[in-house]
């Protein structure tokens with residue numbers, strides 16, 4: 001059964017009078033407990049899709065349903081309440097609050113929860129233990145390594161047990177060792193039942209996902225995950241495409257496959 | 265962890281930025297407080313001096329006859345058979361609307377008596393009230409305490425050869441000189457003062473007064489109105505005000521007040537501007553942070569609460585410190601403005617409250633607009649901000 005349903009979603013940005021269709025007619029279903037990876041070239045609309053899944057912006061057209069709730073019919077602060085109740089976010093650039101300690105950053109989503117301080121602290125420490133940061137709870141973000149910051153961000157995302165975790169390139173700033181560690185954490189969380197949608201540039205990490213979709217020019221296109229070596233190919237192609245301005249290069253690896261299930 | 269903990273952590277851990285904001289607001293508040301305090305203190309100083317001038321309203325009986333002069337003020341013909349003011353009429357002064365502006369009511373019974381074949385002006389006074397009004401009197405000996413004591417003006421004392429302790433006889437009554445007033449340069453030098461009761465009985469004017477001096481000298485006193493009110497209460501008397509001195513002093517003070525207000529307004533305006541710009545900058549800087557708060561599900565109201573709480577805490581502190589600092593500056597610089605006694609600045613409660621309120625209001629007003637703008641942004645947009 002579908003937990004997240006995206007119908008015909010489009011997002012148009014107006015930048016300097018020129019309209020950019022960052023997303024175009026995207027339809028998608030994610031089942032409860034799924035781990036969905038989203039890949040695609042830079043600028044293909046991955047972050048846009050993720051922020052729309054998280055109610056961080058409003059789509060130009062289409063609709064989003066989460067747990068039977070028509071998200072974009074929510075008015076005013078109800079959208080914030082939806083985020084608070086359903087979602088955990090992890091971003092590539094960590095997005096920790098610089099003047100709060102690891103524990104305080106982790107407890108941040110609970111600041112507006114009707115819980116006792118003691119319970120909040122316990123939940124924060126539990127989440128930090130989950131990501132292996134329990135011995136760094138009083139550090140400020142700038143006193144943590146990149147990997148530790150990412151794990152702190154992950155702890156913050158899961159501290160209030162949200163049903164859905166949205167991650168935008170959670171390993172983007174990490175070396176492969178730290179990256180694998182974060183991926184393993186995500187996999188564990190997914191096994192415990194949290195639904196994950198993760199944007200990644202690293203095709204190697206799609207093997208952690210239960211399903212992978214690919215975006216290209218704001219549309220879902222078929223993706224093949226049969227060969228993890230194509231991760232390298234993809235990265236190389238992407239670089240070539242960016243440098244040479246030849247976007248057709250990356251498209252070559254996109255082979256039709258059944259992984260992506262667009263709904264109509 | 266509550267919303268307020270977030271605000272407190274920010275203040276605690278971003279001391280440099282917060283101190284800058286705090287200092288800016290504090291200097292503004294301190295300047296205004298110092299200026300206002302100096303003005304208030306000078307004001308009080310002048311008020312006190314004015315009080316020492318003595319009476320500024322004189323009530324005397326209407327008379328058709330000749331007048332005698334008293335202290336340069338025209339009085340009813342005190343030595344002739346004219347109508348006097350009754351004690352009942354004196355009591356009516358208490359009933360006027362502006363009673364609270366009247367500091368001293370000093371009734372007197374005057375008359376001429378013969379002492380060792382010399383004619384002397386005898387004045388019955390309410391001793392404590394008279395002393396309150398005539399604070400410049402320097403008495404050798406002491407003021408009369410009983411009905412059988414007199415206080416002699418310098419000239420009278422010399423002409424009759426009186427000194428503290430000596431006795432005189434008036435109409436066969438033995439009176440003791442309790443003290444002699446040092447030369448005042450006024451009519452007082454030629455008067456023999458005693459209690460009202462004694463004077464009234466010696467002069468045969470029981471329950472009657474020759475004139476009433478009223479001291480209503482204070483800033484903003486509606487002297488004209490007080491005069492009118494007393495006239496209405498005692499229709500049979502002539503009420504006149506001595507105003508010239510007061511008016512010119514008040515005018516000088518008004519100029520000072522206007523100048524202070526002008527400077528204060530300018531300083532305040534600049535201060536508010538600085539705080540606004542700083543606040544706006546600091547909130548803009550935090551746009552991405554606001555995006556994070558939004559992403560994790562904080563409502564706009566939650567974020568406003570954090571930002572405004574910070575603003576209130578910082579500006580409250582700036583207000584209090586600014587007030588203390590301002591009072592300090594006033595204390596140090598007051599001797600430059602006022603001659604004489606330094607150090608005693610006027611501590612005005614409403615100024616303290618006003619200063620803190622002003623600071624808090626400035627802090628709030630200058631953060632509300634940028635904060636509203638930031639929290640209304642799509643969270644997506646806010647997160648994208650680079651700094």
Ligand SMILES: Nc1ncnc2c1ncn2[C@@H]1O[C@H](COP(=O)(O)OP(=O)(O)OP(=O)(O)O)[C@@H](O)[C@H]1O
Pocket residue numbers: 013014015020021022040041042043044045046047048049
């Ligand atoms: N606020 C905006 N204003 C104008 N154009 C935007 C805005 N945000 C995104 N875009 C455009 O929309 C398109 C999709 O952007 P998006 O950030 O979703 O790409 P992405 O797939 O996440 O790229 P990357 O892999 O580099 O993060 C891009 O062409 C981008 O320039």
Ligand SMILES: [Mg+2]
Pocket residue numbers: 046047048168
């Ligand atoms: Mg992106």
